[in-house]
Structures are given as structure tokens and as C-alpha cells.
Amino acid sequence: MQRPDRRGCIPGTLKEGGRRGCRSGGRPERGAAGVAGRSGRADDRGMPDEPRRSLAERAFEQSPVPWMLCDATGRLLRINAKMSELGGMSDSGLTDEDLRGRLPSELPLPHIDRSVLEESERLIREVAATGEPITLETYAPRPGESRTGAWAVSYTPVRDADGRLDAVAVSAVEFSEQFAARRRQALLDAAGARIGTSLDVSRTAQDLADVVVPGFADFVSVDLLDGVFRGEEPAAGPPAGDVRLRRAAQAGVGPHLAGLDTGVVGVGLRGSYPPGSPPARCLATGRAGVHTMTDADVVAWLAGDPARSAWAAEHGLASLMTVPVTARETTLGVVVFSRLNDPANHRTRRTGRTVRHDPAAPTSEPFHEDDVPLAEEIVGRAAVWLDNARRYTRERATALTLQHSLLQQRAPRQAAVDVASRYLPASAQAGVGGDWFDVIPLSGTRVALVVGDVTGHGLHASATMGRLRTAVRTLADVDLPPDELLSHLDDLVISLNTENAEAEAEAEAHPDEVDASGGDEASSTDGGSAEIGATCLYAVYDPIARRCVLARAGHPEPALRTPDGRVEYLDVPAGPPLGLGGLAFESAEFELPPGSLLALFTDGLVESRFRDPDQGLAALSDQLAAAGPDPDLAAVCDDVLGALTTLRPRDDVALLLARTRALGADQVADWSVPFDPTFVAEARGLAARQLAHWGLPELTFVTELVVSELVTNAIRYGRPPVRLRLIRDTALICEVSDASGTAPHLRRARSFEEGGRGLMLVAQCSTRWGTRHSPQGKTIWAEQALPTGSPAPGTASAAPA
Structure with missing residues (x-):
């Protein structure tokens, strides 16, 4: 059975006035008076176009969102009140007819920056050409306020029923909080x-x-x-x-x-x-x-x-x-x-x-x-x-001051080598390191050349460097051979690491006992209590024998430039870095002609993130080769640093250059001493005649006393062969050697003792004295200062033995 059509068109009255027909659909109802009727809803699908446009225009004008419409060229079609308020032209008195056809940059919008308006014109034309919407994020004052707000401006294409672009709608939404x-x-x-x-x-x-x-x-x-x-x-x-x-x-x-x-x-x-x-x-x-x-x-x-x-x-x-x-x-x-x-x-x-x-x-x-x-x-x-x-x-600054005070500021007076040195601290970013160098005069006119490098940077590294440098000088005064000296230095580093480990364990076990400010004050780039590691190169040069003995502990090999201009790196056995323990160090001996140039350096000179270490070594060789036969060592140092380092090196650089010299035969007198106490008087005579030949008669009495005591001790307590040597350099040196390894001991003799005063007399009459050991035995030596105005070395020939 077909249901009857219950839809129709009924007249109605609009809220704003006027009448129009509406489509209706509903169900039958009976009112209180029994009158039949139909109730239902009305929609506006039958609304004529003109009232619908009027409604859209009112919505556009009353919208709280700023709006405006532009044609494809960017010229204004419509603008609502909120957009006018945002731009600051609400009180301009201009009508839509006055504004229509203007470009955004031609509108009186004082609150919006002109560059924003010009950018809007460009975006409107882009949207019209591509048909794709674009969003512009920019800044303009909030309506009614002086403060600036952030706005998201949308440019959206508006199309007709056939999909053709009619206009570009521009709307703005504030997102200041976001x-x-x-x-x-x-x-x-x-x-x-x-x-x-x-x-x-x-x-x-x-x-x-x-x-x-x-x-x-x-x-x-x-x-x-x-x-x-x-x-x-x-x-x-x-x-x-x-x-x-x-x-x-x-x-x-x-x-x-x-x-x-x-x-x-x-x-x-x-x-x-x-x-x-x-x-x-x-x-x-x-x-x-x-x-x-x-x-x-x-x-x-x-x-x-x-x-x-x-x-x-x-x-x-x-x-x-x-x-x-x-x-x-x-x-x-x-x-x-x-x-x-x-x-x-x-x-x-x-x-x-x-x-x-x-x-x-x-x-x-x-x-x-x-x-x-x-x-x-x-x-x-x-x-x-x-x-x-x-x-x-x-x-x-503290580390630099400490390091400056610990580094050798001026080379000591000695005749074995001419020296020049440079130290270049690492950049502030890397921190002060622990590189050092030293020139140590030894007995018998010999000299020790030292270069070392403590791992890490900061105050801790500088302090460790000071301890190691002091230890090296102390061991050098004992006149130990290079390999034996490095063994003692290795033991010291192991001991320091043990102390640091025990102190760190104690601090971890009792953290409350550690000063709360200590962490900040003692902080350093290398971690403060980090394990100590170091490398060292120790060389001893003898200007009389013209020989150099070297040993190294994990340190780069030294470079040697011979008088004929050849540059080579000396093949010194590579010992382990200091602090490992359990491994022996070996030394190597080389004959160096006078005028040879020896270059000792730390790895910061040749290693860089910009080049391979072999390239750095080659560059150093080139600089030394170009130095010439008798260069100014200070200028060579500057040239080397200028060629191999940057203004802000990542690691410390230490460079020590030493040009060897040799003592002439007229500066040394050497005699073989028979193992016979009766020869002591003859030894005194030999010394006196040599001093007369050198023009040093003022030193005869003291020298005879020293020779008498040292030769007597060697014959009485030592073993043959015995030798007596006088060296006339910046001081007068008297040496007596024998084959015994027993070292003499200085003691104060009691009043009733007849002997035991010899070494005390030697010590009192000399500026300094000591003992050095060698595989052949020992040597006891004593130095005396030369009188003022003494003849320069080399003005006379050595007296015959």
C-alpha cells in the first residue's frame, strides 16, 4: 500500500520580516480543539538567492575573524570591520566603494607594516596563479592595544560552481600565546x-x-x-x-x-x-x-x-x-x-x-x-x-705561573753546548700542559739535556711536571747514566700513581670529609686526580770525548743536523712511557762532531690534527736543514715554531736546540798514576806545572792539596788503574779516577783521630765536589772558581805529561 505524500510547501514568516515559501514535512496532529493539522520543520532549501547572499554578507561583516577578499591581481573586493580594526583604519571614514580596487599596500592600514602588505600582494597573486592556499606568519598590533601580536594570515582561493577562481580570501587568526x-x-x-x-x-x-x-x-x-x-x-x-x-x-x-x-x-x-x-x-x-x-x-x-x-x-x-x-x-x-x-x-x-x-x-x-x-x-x-x-x-693563570716558575728561564753557564729553547703553551681551550725542558751542567764539563711531557692539561699536569723536573735534577746531580736515571724516574711515577689511587679511594670512602669547595677549586681539564703518565728524553753530552749518550721513555727521537747539513733522527731505543714499570730502558751512544745541532722536542711540535706525524717530522727536518752551517739558534727556534705550529695549538710545545762544542787539547791535562803512594808528590808537581802553564798560579796551593788527598785515597782505598785529570774551563776541575766502585763518605773526624779529614778539606777548599760512577769504576772530582782576570782558555798549549 503506497503511503501518501505528506510533504508540501507552506507559507512562513521570517524572523527579520517578510514572507516566503518553505518546504515542509511532518506528521498529522490534533490540537486541543480537535482541529487536525501537521507539525514539522522548515528548511531554507527553497530560499531565493538574494536573501541568502544578504545573510552571508552579514556573517562576513560581523565575523570576529579579520577578513578581506581580493581579485586575482590583489586588488580589494571586500573587507570586514575586524580587518579594518586590525589595520587601524576603523575611523578613517572610508566606505567600501572608496577602498574597492586598491592594492593592500595602498590601503590606509597604519598598524600593519608596509613590508607585510607588499608581501601579501605577492602571495595573493601566487595563490591566484597556483590555486594552492598559503599561510603567512607575521606580526601586527592587537586591536585596541599597543602591544604586538603574532598573526597567521591565510590566503585561500575562492572558486565558482565551475571551479574557476573568483577571488582570494584573506583571513587572520592571532596565535600570540603559541x-x-x-x-x-x-x-x-x-x-x-x-x-x-x-x-x-x-x-x-x-x-x-x-x-x-x-x-x-x-x-x-x-x-x-x-x-x-x-x-x-x-x-x-x-x-x-x-x-x-x-x-x-x-x-x-x-x-x-x-x-x-x-x-x-x-x-x-x-x-x-x-x-x-x-x-x-x-x-x-x-x-x-x-x-x-x-x-x-x-x-x-x-x-x-x-x-x-x-x-x-x-x-x-x-x-x-x-x-x-x-x-x-x-x-x-x-x-x-x-x-x-x-x-x-x-x-x-x-x-x-x-x-x-x-x-x-x-x-x-x-x-x-x-x-x-x-x-x-x-x-x-x-x-x-x-x-x-x-x-x-x-x-x-695559576698553572702558567707555576709552570713559568718551574721551567728554566735562562740557560746555565757551561761550555759544552750553545742552547736555545722555546715553550709554547696550549690554547686556553685545551689548558696548560706539562711539557718541560732542562739544561743541567754535570761534572767534568759535561751537560745533560732533558725534554719531558706529562699527559693531560691543567694545574695538576703543571704540578706533576714540577715534581718530575725536580726529580730529574736530583738524579742528575747523582750523575746516573741516562738509562738508570729513567728507571728511577719510572719508579717515582709509579709511586705517585699509587698515592693518587689511595687518596681517591679514601675520598670515595669518606666523601663527607672532603672540603665541599675542593671540587670547584681543584677542577682541571685533565680530571685532577687522573693517573699520571709521562714521556722523557735524557741525553748527556761530553765535550771532551765528543760523545753523547741518550735514553728515552716513550718520547720522540731527537733530530741531529751534522756540520755538513745532513739531518737524521737518532736511533735511540724506544723505552716505555714512564709509569708502566717492569720494563728496562736502554741507552745509545753517538759521536757528535763539534758544531752538530741536536733538536729535542715534545710531540706537540710535530703532531697536529691537520697533518700526519711523519709530515711533521719531515717539516722539522726541512727547517733544520735550511738553518745553515752556523745559525742563530734563537732564530732557528722561531722559524721552526712558525712553520710547524699554529697560533692556538691544541697541545703544549717544548723545543730545545743544542749546538755541540768541544774542549781543545790545551784545556785538558791527563796523567796515568802508578798505584804507588810515593807518586803522590810527583802528582802534586804535575798539577803545579800545568797551572803555571795555564797562567793560574793563584790556584796552585789549593790544587796541590786536592790532588794530594784524592790521589792518596785512590791508591789507599781504590783499585788500579788510577788517573788524574785537570780541566781548565769556566772553572778548574780536578778529577781522580780508579777502578773501584766504592764511594767515599764525607765525615767529621774526631779530635783524637789522625785521619779522616781529607774529603772534609777537599769540600772546604772547593766550590763543589762529588762522585760519579761508570762501568769502569768511579771518579771523584772537585771544582775551583777561576780568579778574576784569568787568561781565556786556549791561550797556551797543554804541558806534557
Whole structure:
């Protein structure tokens, strides 16, 4: 059975007035009076086009979203009230007819930057050409407020029923809260990534300035207390009188503000701030402050500083914010953020269908109190790194001072070699290392040449270097052979490592007993208590025998340039680095003609991240070969460092050059002594005649006494063969050798003893004396200073034996 059609068209009255027909559908109902009727809903599908357009126009006009319609060329078709309000032309009195046909850049929209309007024109034409929507993110004042908001402007194609483009709809939605959060996070991410990559105070301060410009301020300056640059601890309490700060860094938008000398105070220079000025007040109170140009303290400050007032007027300073640089309850300085009236420049970036049109400054509006937390967080992060850099500067200065005091400042007087040396510390980023060199005069006119390298950097490495250098000098005074000396030095390093391990274990077992400040004060780049490792090269040159004995512990081989210009690296057995233990060291002996050039160096000279070590060794060979037959050693050192090192090396560099000399036959007298006590008198006579031949009669009495005692001891307590040698150099040296390994002992004889006073007399009559051992036995030697005005060596021939 077919159901009857219950739909129809009924007349109706619209709310706004007027009548129209509506389609109706419903069910039969009976009213209270029993009259049959039909109830149901009415829709507007039968609404004529004209009333429908009127409804859409009212919705467009009354929409809380700013809207406007443009044709394909970008000319205006319609604009709603909210868009007019956003652009600032609500009170212009212009009608739609007045505005229709104008380009966006021709509209009187004072609140919207002209560059944004010109960018809009370009995007409208792009949407009309491609038919694809585009979103522009830009900035404009909020309606009814002076503060700037972030807006997402959508450009959407409008098509007719056949799909042809009729217009481009432009709508704007504010997303200021999302933008503020995004900007805050972006600044914090940038601060975390860029600040703290260096332990240099100025570099860290510049990183801070670069992070906040242009995303947060138009110009920023970082001023620190002068002592911060030297690593000093700032004085407690607020400063009295004018505050003097040094400009550590600054940055600004645009070329007119980006230079280092664009501020009133140039980078690296000191500026003075009176007590009432915002920077001085910030430093004294430790609190941030926001200031406008009409604040009384700003007006008074600029009135008393014509140069700063002129700078503010020239660049249109609108407001400033001062934030203290505070870390570990210590104020190091102050950061001044500035915003200008006209940040001027814009830049456009595009990602897919989204275009970001960013001003060079975030806004042209003054700072507000809600900007302070973000500034304090960024400066607070930078303050910790600045304080770390300050502490590192102090530690580096201490390490350099310690190292400077421990390194040999001037070569000692000796006749065996001509020497020149250079030490180049590592860059501040790497820290001071533990490289060292030494020239140690030995008995018999011999000389010891030492170069060493302690692993690691920092104060700990410098202190370890000092301990090892002292140990080497002590062992050298004992006149140990090079291989035996390195064995004793190896034992010392093992002992130091054991002490460090025990101290570290004790600290871990009782952490409460460790000074809470010790970790910060003792921090160093190599970890402080890290295991000690070191390398060393020890060489002894004898200018009489013209021979050199060398041993090395994990150290690079020395280079030798012979008088004929050939350069080679001496084949010295490669011993293990110091501190390993259990392995023997071996020495090698070479004959060096007079005028040979010996180069001892640390690995920092030839090793670099820019080249292979073999290339560094080849470059060193080339520099030594080019030095010439009789070069100035200081100039050679400079040439070598200039060719092989950078201005900021990653590792310390130590270089020691030694040109060998030889004592002539006229400076040495040598006799074989019969193993007979009666020869002692003849030995005294030989010595006296030789001194007369050298023109040193003033030393005859003491020399005869020394010869008598030493020869008598050798015959009485030693073993043959016995030899007597006199050396006339910068001092007169008397040596007596025998085949016994028993060393004499100095003692004070009692009053009733007839003997035991010989060595005491030798010690009293000599400037210094000692014993050295060799595989052939021992040698006892004594030195006497030459009288003033003594003839120079080589003016007479040696007397016959």
C-alpha cells in the first residue's frame, strides 16, 4: 500500500520580516480543539538567492575573524570591520566603494607594516596563479592595544560552481600565546646550544649577546667587572661610588649596530656608571629592571652622559632592561637589553606552503615586566658558564705561573753546548700542559739535556711536571747514566700513581670529609686526580770525548743536523712511557762532531690534527736543514715554531736546540798514576806545572792539596788503574779516577783521630765536589772558581805529561 505524500510547501514568516515559501514535512496532529493539522520543520532549501547572499554578507561583516577578499591581481573586493580594526583604519571614514580596487599596500592600514602588505600582494597573486592556499606568519598590533601580536594570515582561493577562481580570501587568526611559547623555547634552545662552548670569558659573553639579537632585543651589551677577565673573585657587597665595568661583548641588528665599536663603550674598554644609573642599580641590588626613556633615573643618567644621550637619540632607543649576571651567589656584571623605535629590517623565510615574515627585532614595542623571566633565565644560564670561564682563567693563570716558575728561564753557564729553547703553551681551550725542558751542567764539563711531557692539561699536569723536573735534577746531580736515571724516574711515577689511587679511594670512602669547595677549586681539564703518565728524553753530552749518550721513555727521537747539513733522527731505543714499570730502558751512544745541532722536542711540535706525524717530522727536518752551517739558534727556534705550529695549538710545545762544542787539547791535562803512594808528590808537581802553564798560579796551593788527598785515597782505598785529570774551563776541575766502585763518605773526624779529614778539606777548599760512577769504576772530582782576570782558555798549549 503506497503511503501518501505528506510533504508540501507552506507559507512562513521570517524572523527579520517578510514572507516566503518553505518546504515542509511532518506528521498529522490534533490540537486541543480537535482541529487536525501537521507539525514539522522548515528548511531554507527553497530560499531565493538574494536573501541568502544578504545573510552571508552579514556573517562576513560581523565575523570576529579579520577578513578581506581580493581579485586575482590583489586588488580589494571586500573587507570586514575586524580587518579594518586590525589595520587601524576603523575611523578613517572610508566606505567600501572608496577602498574597492586598491592594492593592500595602498590601503590606509597604519598598524600593519608596509613590508607585510607588499608581501601579501605577492602571495595573493601566487595563490591566484597556483590555486594552492598559503599561510603567512607575521606580526601586527592587537586591536585596541599597543602591544604586538603574532598573526597567521591565510590566503585561500575562492572558486565558482565551475571551479574557476573568483577571488582570494584573506583571513587572520592571532596565535600570540603559541608564538610567545615558541619564541621562548627557541631562545632557550639557542642559548643551550651556543652558550658554554668555550672557557673564554669574552667568547662566552659574545655568545650570549648573539643569542638574544635579533630574537629578543635590538641591541645588547654585556659588561663585567674587570677582575672577572683575570679570574679574580669579585669583592663582596655592592660597589661604592661609580661602577667601572669592562665591555665583554655586544651585538645589534643591522650593519649600523653590529660592529664592535658601535656602542658608547667599545668591546674591551671600560665604562663608568654613576650610582643612580640602571646598570649600577642592577649590579648593587642584584635584581632585574625594566626602564623606559621617560623614567626619572634614565633621564638623569642620560643628562649626565652626553655621549650616551646622543647615542640613544641617534638610534631611537625606546626602552631597556638590565639583568644582573649572577652565579653561585656572586654578581659578575650586568647585561643591558635595548629595544629601538624602528628595528627597520625584515626577512622572509619559507617552509612548504608557510611563509614566515620576521622583523629583525621581535617587536618595536618597549620591554614589559613579563619579558623579565625569559631574560633572567637566559642570562642565568650564561652566568654559570661565565663563572666557569672565570674560574678556568684563574686556574690557567695559576698553572702558567707555576709552570713559568718551574721551567728554566735562562740557560746555565757551561761550555759544552750553545742552547736555545722555546715553550709554547696550549690554547686556553685545551689548558696548560706539562711539557718541560732542562739544561743541567754535570761534572767534568759535561751537560745533560732533558725534554719531558706529562699527559693531560691543567694545574695538576703543571704540578706533576714540577715534581718530575725536580726529580730529574736530583738524579742528575747523582750523575746516573741516562738509562738508570729513567728507571728511577719510572719508579717515582709509579709511586705517585699509587698515592693518587689511595687518596681517591679514601675520598670515595669518606666523601663527607672532603672540603665541599675542593671540587670547584681543584677542577682541571685533565680530571685532577687522573693517573699520571709521562714521556722523557735524557741525553748527556761530553765535550771532551765528543760523545753523547741518550735514553728515552716513550718520547720522540731527537733530530741531529751534522756540520755538513745532513739531518737524521737518532736511533735511540724506544723505552716505555714512564709509569708502566717492569720494563728496562736502554741507552745509545753517538759521536757528535763539534758544531752538530741536536733538536729535542715534545710531540706537540710535530703532531697536529691537520697533518700526519711523519709530515711533521719531515717539516722539522726541512727547517733544520735550511738553518745553515752556523745559525742563530734563537732564530732557528722561531722559524721552526712558525712553520710547524699554529697560533692556538691544541697541545703544549717544548723545543730545545743544542749546538755541540768541544774542549781543545790545551784545556785538558791527563796523567796515568802508578798505584804507588810515593807518586803522590810527583802528582802534586804535575798539577803545579800545568797551572803555571795555564797562567793560574793563584790556584796552585789549593790544587796541590786536592790532588794530594784524592790521589792518596785512590791508591789507599781504590783499585788500579788510577788517573788524574785537570780541566781548565769556566772553572778548574780536578778529577781522580780508579777502578773501584766504592764511594767515599764525607765525615767529621774526631779530635783524637789522625785521619779522616781529607774529603772534609777537599769540600772546604772547593766550590763543589762529588762522585760519579761508570762501568769502569768511579771518579771523584772537585771544582775551583777561576780568579778574576784569568787568561781565556786556549791561550797556551797543554804541558806534557
